Amino acid sequence: MRFWSVLLLLALTPFAIASSLLAQSAGSSAQQDALRAAQEKALRAERRSELLRQEASNAASTADRLVAQRAVLSAEIDAAEAQIAAATARIAIISRQQELQRAQLGVESEPVLRLNAALQHMTGRPTVLMMQPGQREDYVHVRAVMATVQPQIIRRTSALRQHIAVQSELRAQELRALKSLGDARSQLKSRQTALARLQSAAGGKAGALSADAAIAFEQAIAQGERARDIVGRMDIQRLSAEKASELAALDGPMLRPGRATKAAAAGTAYILPARGKLLSGFNELNATGYRERGVRIALANDLRVVAPAAGTVSFAGRYRSYGRIVIIEHGNGWNSLITHLGSTQVKKGQAVKQGAVLGSATSDAPEIGVELRKNGRVMDIATILG
Secondary structure, three states: OHHHHHHHHHHHHHHHHHHHHHHHHHHHHHHHHHHHHHHHHHHHHHHHHHHHHHHHHHOOOHHHHHHHHHHHHHHHHHHHHHHHHHHHHHHHHHHHHHHHHHHHHHHHHHHHHHHHHHHHHHHOOHHHHHHOOOOHHHHHHHHHHHHHHHHHHHHHHHHHHHHHHHHHHHHHHHHHHHHHHHHHHHHHHHHHHHHHHHHHHHHHHHHHHHHHHHHHHHHHHHHHHHHHHHHHHHHHHHHHHHHHHHHHOOOOOOOOOOHHHHHHHHOOOEOOOOOEEEEEOOOOEOOOOOEOOOEEEEEOOOOEEEOOOOEEEEEEEEOHHHOEEEEEEEEOOEEEEEEEEEEEOOOOOOEEOOOOEEEEEOOOOOEEEEEEEEOOEEEOHHHOEO
């Protein structure tokens, strides 16, 4: 009978509900994982943004503040993108739950609706049922069953109301998630616009600062060159004064008066002390920002270094950051300085001829420097090379 079949469906309803809940739990597991990952990423991005914002407020110089502000905006953009991902995952979960709730609501409401229709059909015409043979007993049973089933109907109706309330709450959550998504997208657009403005303003400031920096750099080079020349002259004068008394007592060969001056003026008595590649010339700007006071030569195979002109060694040994150096006095105020030697073969007070071996360059970095001075003033070697 239809009435008993409806009761059977009502009895099987809890099993259908349990199966639906299991399917809901399994289907949303991956979405929950995605939501947790997106939320953790958003939280990390927000913490990083806050730390960078504090660093930006503590930055002392304009350049540091500019870099810090750019980093803050980039971090806020990352945070907004993570919030968008979290909101999208939340909306997907809510949509999934809504679908499952609608399906579950349909499953749970169907037996109740069938039972209600059967009861209305069987109790709507009691007189007719009682006049039919064999139906009077069924009518009595229906009345008894209705009294028993009524609490079950009330309970099912209450469950349906709860599902409807859950649907309403899910809809409200969906609206909040959509609003959160819209806010995150607006924040992302705002931060991207702010970053573009910052970069544009930084470009304008960088142009002005570059011009000022170029002027300041040239001034610093000029000041550095003057300071370096002063230190160099002081060093040469000090070394010359220390060795002057020692040289006066020596009986070594002496240059004939005017010989070095005449040869230097003729431009044929000066040679480069080593064969190799010319790295930089006189007055060229080097990598440290100073202008060269002589020439720098990179030696190839032959590491020997010779005297560029005849004279007397006034100093031979290690000196500050120049490595081993040799200073040769040519007479009449002329002297040569050879720097960055690996070893020396001459001693102070020793007379040397042009081409005599002074020492050798280092094997790991075979590079020497040569400077020529006249009365303490740096001269261009190229003008008197033979």
